[in-house]
Amino acid sequence: MSHFLQEWGVTRVTFEQDPEPIWQDRDMKVKSLCERQGVECIEKVSHTLWDPHRIIEENGGSPPLTYAAFNQVAEIVGLPEKPVPNPDFEGISLPVETDHDQKYGIPTLSSLGIEPESEEQASPCCRYMGGETKALKLLLSRLENEKKAFALDLSLPNQLYPDLVGMPMSLSPHLRFGSMSIRKFYWALRCSYAQVHPNSPIPASITSQLIWREYFYCMSVNNPKYNCMEGNPICLNIDWYNNEENFKRWKEGRTGFPWIDACMRQLVQEGWIHHVCRHAVSCFLTRGDLWIDWQKGLEVFDRYLLDADWSVCAGSWMWVSSSAFENVLQCPRCICPVRYGRRMDPTGNYIRRYVPELKDMPMRYLCEPWKAPLKVQEEANCVIGIDYPAPMVDHREASKECKEKMERIKNQCKGVPHVAPTNETEVLSYMWLRKNTVENIEESIHETCSHLNTVSL
């Protein structure tokens, strides 16, 4: 790094704030290196629409407790700044030497010791290309689609899988790595709505997904244990099952529920799945069917998702598993892996694409192939238990059991804050919840109080 700074005559480095501890650690190192080299360091907030610290300050020193409260505070803070051209970069061109790629080219994955885990991973149906040029093209086609939806007053979901030419439509990996500016995306969505409906106010739903991202960022800032259950002041300590075999079947897409398996296989092969798929598989793993720790699911998402984002991913897992946020006090309905699959994939094309064993299974049985008569299974060349697994749980039974457990936890939660405790009474109620796992209550109260002191929420 110091070699590059010198060779390129760098005098100023700008970087953006990120709440993830490893990036904060990296920033500290870069800053001290730059200081030693006499290079100026400028820290900007450009990865989020608003500075999370500003939101916290406006909310009286703690993060807004709910998504609705977040929106109210954001309204007070005002609309996010519009992107402006950066004069620092105008007219800049970098001379590229003939041996540029040799000296500075991106190393291959195998030179870093990373090999594909499967044939599908080695040649996936779609490839995400990095860089702002690609991201801007993607934004344009995305806006065209959105405009059609705005004109019909529809909220058009992104497609479940890349289009026929293998082009992904999702911008999330670009947002994650900064090759698409979040402010540009936000303002582009608002402007294209305004073009279609010039005389109407812009509905909040147009940008609501981006605001969820902001909310999770705001909740994670100042909380280094945000991606953990233990020591994370906003997360309930739930006694999840530790069942390695069940976890492995979920991870490998061998649950016997075609919709869940299609989602998990797409994730591992392509590094991206649609929000409805993320929701379905995370609910299935945790409070829906298997009652397995959300942190295990988070590890898998973190490994395979191209848009894996410390704040959003951990926040979403806590949300879906009812471990934090508003969901702690609610008992949301479990997702049925059969009915939901049928609703989301009415043609069956998605399941057939990622679970080819079932490609000839008639639509009627596609989401629950174990119900197909043996003759139908034989005709479809897919005998359940031989060519494709039988369902690993009885969903009705498993979800009933999970729901009862969740109800018990929620009853214990009555009167307990659903996010970080902010005073001593709340700490005491919080400890009540944790007493099943912490033997010495006094010690645990002390532990949580010190969290409150160290984690300045």
Ligand SMILES: Cc1cc2nc3c(=O)[nH]c(=O)nc-3n(C[C@H](O)[C@H](O)[C@H](O)COP(=O)(O)OP(=O)(O)OC[C@H]3O[C@@H](n4cnc5c(N)ncnc54)[C@H](O)[C@@H]3O)c2cc1C
């Ligand atoms: C268990 C689980 C884990 C998730 N992990 C991640 C993750 O690691 N990284 C990530 O970017 N998104 C994550 N999401 C949120 C969401 O599923 C993805 O952002 C979305 O599917 C990306 O596709 P898109 O770009 O087409 O999204 P769009 O619908 O076009 O949304 C645009 C952007 O808004 C943000 N966004 C969208 N939905 C949400 C949401 N529910 N919560 C917070 N931000 C949102 C993302 O930055 C996304 O790129 C997760 C959701 C769940 C349920």
